[in-house]
Amino acid sequence: MRVIFAGGGTGGHLYPAVAMAEELLKQMPDANVTFAGTEKGIEAREVPRLGYGLDTFKVRGFSRGRSLADMLGNAGVLSDFTGAVSKATSLIRKERPDVVVGTGGFVSAPLLLAAQMLGKKNLIQEQNAYPGMTTRLLSLFATEVHLSFPDSSRFLKRKKGIYVSGNPARSFSLTNCREARKGFGLDPGLPTLLVFGGSRGARSINNAVKRWLGELEGMTNVIWQTGSLDIEAIGNECVPSSNLWIGPYIDDMGSAYSAADLVLCRAGASTVAELTNLGKPAILVPYPYATGNHQFFNAEALSKDGAAVLIPDDEISGKEAKEQVYGLLKDSVSRGKMATACRQHGKPQAASELAGRIIQLGKS
Numbered sequence: 001m002r003v004i005f006a007g008g009g010t011g012g013h014l015y016p017a018v019a020m021a022e023e024l025l026k027q028m029p030d031a032n033v034t035f036a037g038t039e040k041g042i043e044a045r046e047v048p049r050l051g052y053g054l055d056t057f058k059v060r061g062f063s064r065g066r067s068l069a070d071m072l073g074n075a076g077v078l079s080d081f082t083g084a085v086s087k088a089t090s091l092i093r094k095e096r097p098d099v100v101v102g103t104g105g106f107v108s109a110p111l112l113l114a115a116q117m118l119g120k121k122n123l124i125q126e127q128n129a130y131p132g133m134t135t136r137l138l139s140l141f142a143t144e145v146h147l148s149f150p151d152s153s154r155f156l157k158r159k160k161g162i163y164v165s166g167n168p169a170r171s172f173s174l175t176n177c178r179e180a181r182k183g184f185g186l187d188p189g190l191p192t193l194l195v196f197g198g199s200r201g202a203r204s205i206n207n208a209v210k211r212w213l214g215e216l217e218g219m220t221n222v223i224w225q226t227g228s229l230d231i232e233a234i235g236n237e238c239v240p241s242s243n244l245w246i247g248p249y250i251d252d253m254g255s256a257y258s259a260a261d262l263v264l265c266r267a268g269a270s271t272v273a274e275l276t277n278l279g280k281p282a283i284l285v286p287y288p289y290a291t292g293n294h295q296f297f298n299a300e301a302l303s304k305d306g307a308a309v310l311i312p313d314d315e316i317s318g319k320e321a322k323e324q325v326y327g328l329l330k331d332s333v334s335r336g337k338m339a340t341a342c343r344q345h346g347k348p349q350a351a352s353e354l355a356g357r358i359i360q361l362g363k364s
Contacts, residue, residue, distance in 0.1 A: 001028060001362045002095060004055075006036040006111035007103030008043030012270050016127055016351075017103045018050060019168035023355035034095070036088065036111045043107070055091055057084035057110050081110065088114035098362035099123060102134070109134045116141040121361045125354060127167045127269030129297035131155050143361060146354060148269060148347070149301045165354050166347020169273035172254040180259035183252075184223055184245040191329050192221040194260035199249060201227015202266055205285055206234060208317045209264070212325070217243045220329050223259060225250045261335060262328050267299035267310075273350070276307070279343030281335040283309045283325060285316050307341035 003024065005017040014037070021033045034053040037043035047054040058080050088110040092100070100115035100122040102108035108124075115122040116138065124142045126135045129149040139145045139156050147153060148167040156162065178188035186192065193216070197205050206226055209216075216222055223245045226234045231248040240246050250256045257263075257274070263282040265271055268290075275282050284302065286295035302308035309328070311321050328335055347353075 001030075001099075001359070002032045002034075002097040003099045003101060003358060003362065004034050004036055004092075004095065004097045004111065005101045005103070006108040007101075007105060008035075008037035008041040008047075009105050009107045011042050011046075012127060012268055013103045013105040013107060014041070014043050014046060015170070015270060016125055016168040017101065018046070019170075019351040020101065020125070020354050020358065021052065023168070023351040024358055027352075027355050028359055036091070037107050041107060057087055059084040059106055059110055084110035085114055089118065092118055092120060099358050101125065101358060102138070103127070104132045104135045106134060109138065112138050112142070121364070123354075123358060123361060125165070125168070126152060127273070128152075128292075128294040129301045130292050130294045132292060132294070144357060146357070148273065148350075149298075149345075151301060163357070164347075165357070166350030167269050167273035168351035168354060169270050169277060170253070171348070172257055172274065172278060174278060175255065175258045177258055177261075180255045181221060183255050184221075184259060185240070185242065186221040186223070186245060186259070187242050190219075190221045190243065191261040191332075192223060192259050193262050193264060193325070193329060194223045194256050195264045196225035196250065196256075197227055197266050198268070199227060201225075201230045201248075202285065202287070203230060204313050204316050205264060205266075206230045208321065210234065210237065211317065212322055213238060213244070215326075217241065219326075221245075221259075223250070223256050225256075261332075262325070264325065267295040269294075269298060272298045272302065273347070276302070276342050276346035277348040279339045279346065281308070281328065281338035281342065283311055283321075283328070285311050285313055288313045302342065302345060305341050305345070307338060307345055309338075 007013040007017040035047045036055045039056045092114050102112040103125050121143045123144045125146045127148050144161050146163045146165040150164050153162050181188045221243050228248050263280050267284040267286045284299035286299045299310040303310035
């Protein structure tokens with residue numbers, strides 16, 4: 001069986017494809033798996049490092065501005081896309097894949113469209129609660145569409161061949177919380193707040209935590225991934241202690257999640273999948289400039305069921321936000337209810353289920 005995965009640009013689109021590919025090879029070791037993407041996205045580095053073949057296209061996303069420069073730039077985007085579809089068509093005719101899998105985003109669009117035009121079985125996996133443009137348009141002609149959130153189907157025009165399979169995310173095993181806290185050099189007996197905002201960080205969250213730190217110390221531990229942009233400034237102002245771990249990046253997220261009673265973070269699709277699979281209570285602060293405001297919809301999907309708290313980015317430094325964080329750190333009963341509700345959204349078997357569907361499509 002031959003399968004081509006198309007997706008990348010960002011880790012949020014690439015790593016679900018990698019998770020599905022890895023699980024597919026577990027279930028069918030003799031499958032031939034390759035990837036398609038761009039020369040500039042994260043896939044150009046990560047896919048070869050992981051040992052997979054990569055075919056690249058010149059494709060980029062539309063500018064959402066309305067200036068003359070934006071419109072002229074979008075004309076070039078259309079030209080690139082036409083060329084990418086032509087190259088993708090040639091690739092499919094040459095490789096003759098049994099299934100093409102796209103994980104949304106503009107990077108997956110050329111190969112998905114080419115597969116649909118050539119009558120190839122194709123599956124779309126969408127990570128976000130609000131599906132991106134590629135999913136909304138190409139889902140009409142996909143063989144199957146797999147969503148991460150039940151409510152996402154309301155944004156799609158098709159009503160059949162839709163499955164809620166979850167988002168294939170990194171898998172973590174929780175360990176003893178006291179031992180995990182000791183691993184970060186923290187007081188094992190105190191409740192612990194885990195703060196992160198991605199590899200570059202989230203400045204609004206960092207600024208809020210910096211203001212709260214004096215009051216938090218002694219009441220709770222803080223594991224704080226500042227991101228690469230703010231680590232120098234924060235490191236100059238905040239001193240690590242038995243209540244505070246600071247670093248630009250957390251290598252062992254499994255231990256960090258194990259140590260945490262409450263998480264304060266962005267609402268990217270992969271993060272939300274990790275939280276729900278583990279059942280971790282969280283305060284979600286959506287990145288306000290995400291395409292289509294998709295992080296807001298991700299956070300909303302959890303908050304309306306009591307599985308998380310949603311705080312807008314421009315409110316995280318306010319008094320009410322601080323009180324919500326402090327209140328949850330002190331209230332184990334409320335955290336327990338949130339954890340139960342959060343776990344109900346989890347799909348820890350997403351990669352396995354999706355790999356099974358790909359194999360069934362390939363055999364049909």
